Amino acid sequence: MxxxxxxxxxxxxxxxxxxxxxxxxxxxxxxxxxxxxxxxxxxxxxxxxxxxxxxxxxxxxxxxxxxxxxxxxxxxxxxxxxxxxxxxxxxxxxxxxxxxxxxxxxxxxxxxxxxxxxxxxxxxxxxxxxxxxxxxxxxxxxxxxxxxxxxxxxxxxxxxxxxxxxxxxxxxxxxxDDKQGEFAADWLAANYAGKPIAIVSDNSLYGKGIAARLLARLKEKGIRPVIDGEFIQGQTSYSSLVEALKKTQPGALYVAAYHDDIGRIAWAMRVAKLDTEIVGPDVLNNPEFWSFSQTKGNGVRFTDFAPAIExxxxxxxxxxxxxxxxxxxxxxxxxxxxxxxxxxxxxxxxxxxxxxxxxxxxxxxxxxxxxxxTWDEKGDLTKVDYIWYVWQDGLAVRQ
Missing domain, CATH: 3.40.50.2300 (Response regulator)
Structure with missing residues (x-):
């Protein structure tokens, strides 16, 4: 959230x-x-x-x-x-x-x-x-x-x-927040092995922090994204990104940003007939995402903390x-x-x-x-359980 x-x-x-x-x-x-x-x-x-x-x-x-x-x-x-x-x-x-x-x-x-x-x-x-x-x-x-x-x-x-x-x-x-980057990188490396991957982030501390950890983990695995870029929050057009995706044809695009921008990106990509899988962070666990995607958010995947009630x-x-x-x-x-x-x-x-x-x-x-x-020297938990959700017909469904 x-x-x-x-x-x-x-x-x-x-x-x-x-x-x-x-x-x-x-x-x-x-x-x-x-x-x-x-x-x-x-x-x-x-x-x-x-x-x-x-x-x-x-x-x-x-x-x-x-x-x-x-x-x-x-x-x-x-x-x-x-x-x-x-x-x-x-x-x-x-x-x-x-x-x-x-x-x-x-x-x-x-x-x-x-x-x-x-x-x-x-x-x-x-x-x-x-x-x-x-x-x-x-x-x-x-x-x-x-x-x-x-x-x-x-x-x-x-x-x-x-x-x-x-x-x-x-x-x-x-x-x-940024630990999600490592979790997503491991998933991307396993599920898109040998396929091009794109990474973009907004200019927020949240987005840049997640993207930095994700990119570092991919580098450890010898993976270099075909796109590694940053955009300013709240854009009304993502035509430049869409064109870059058309040229590189990545299998997956990770967007380290807030739900509104990811929703607009999802809409722009689907209108352009791009079927690249869109992946993002926990902020996508927000019903407003579906509205920003104009109902074109099906298949968008995101991480979130495992429910404590489990x-x-x-x-x-x-x-x-x-x-x-x-x-x-x-x-x-x-x-x-x-x-x-x-x-x-x-x-x-x-x-x-x-x-x-x-x-x-x-x-x-x-x-x-x-x-x-258990905690590390900074006071952060040494282990955090993340799980995947995918948007389907207006609902975030656990995978």
Missing amino acids: AVRHILATQLVMAFLLAACAGPSGPTAEEIAAAQAKVEANSAAARASAEQDGRVIVGVAGPMSGEFKTYGAEMQRGAEMAVADINAAGGVLGRTLVLEVADDGCGIKEADRAATELVEKGVVFVDGHFCSGSSIRGSKIYSKADILQITPSSTNSLLTDTAKQDKVTTLLRVVGR RPEAAELVDRLRVQGVEPSNYTLNAYAAVQVFAAAAEATKGTDAKAIADYLRRNSVKTILGEL
Whole structure:
């Protein structure tokens, strides 16, 4: 889904600084005072929680606004995990308490939500949803010794930026976008061996990231595409691409772009009587694709994460949710798993220190409803299950 790839193009000043900004911006004294207030409130909240036998954790996401459905799904998963863990004895002999913060999938809002959770004394955050919000939150949480595990942010820059900024307290329980490129490359190499392959991407970070991994994997296999190009998003005509495809006659065209452009490309190709197989990424799991293709999207193939509800480890939780009349989404189950990961690592390290927990997780596996998870040095999952779907008569059908 396209929302998973939202990444802000501008980064703004954190809320705790902006809150006291005057016409010419905050003074050094105002900045120091704001930081000191947040730190004091956080320390007091943590001390109070420890004295009362509580461990405060948070979930942050779009609880309002355009993407509030996803925020509600995350909150449901986090709440159920907290309830289940408490029923089994809690963490470190203490009771988990969940705080909820609304970031609206925005940047200023993410700063505000993260600062709010810091002041409430959380030691772990399940979130955020959008990648731009997760990046903003990570900068605040890392300075406050708070572990962050996102259940949904897939943009590759999230963990790449964290590594560059030496943020070690961020991980995710969902795959990163560009890994799809490797998965698709292996499929293309096996199914189009000895046949020409074309690769094009748009100018987005999402598209370029996937295409780069795909091309690198094909190069490892000794495969050189007959077309390796890039286009600007939102074009109204793809005649140049169609002409290039007519000349090279590839068996398959991989388009690393968003669903609207892929839909228009599919329409242009089918009108031109080109039967080249069209392959793309998970963003094609969007009903709007069919409209953009003007019903000419039959046969378009794409990758997506395997549904978490199919994991045998998740069966009991899935049944409980369905009894409640809720069809579990990946976001709900991933949010549940993120709390499981924190709880297991806190028990293993005998504390809630974020850096110690993150270090432990990079060296050890954790059993969750998503299976046994392991992470690399960036905090990315070492193994992600992708599957294929094909568009047929307006429906994305699993292959």
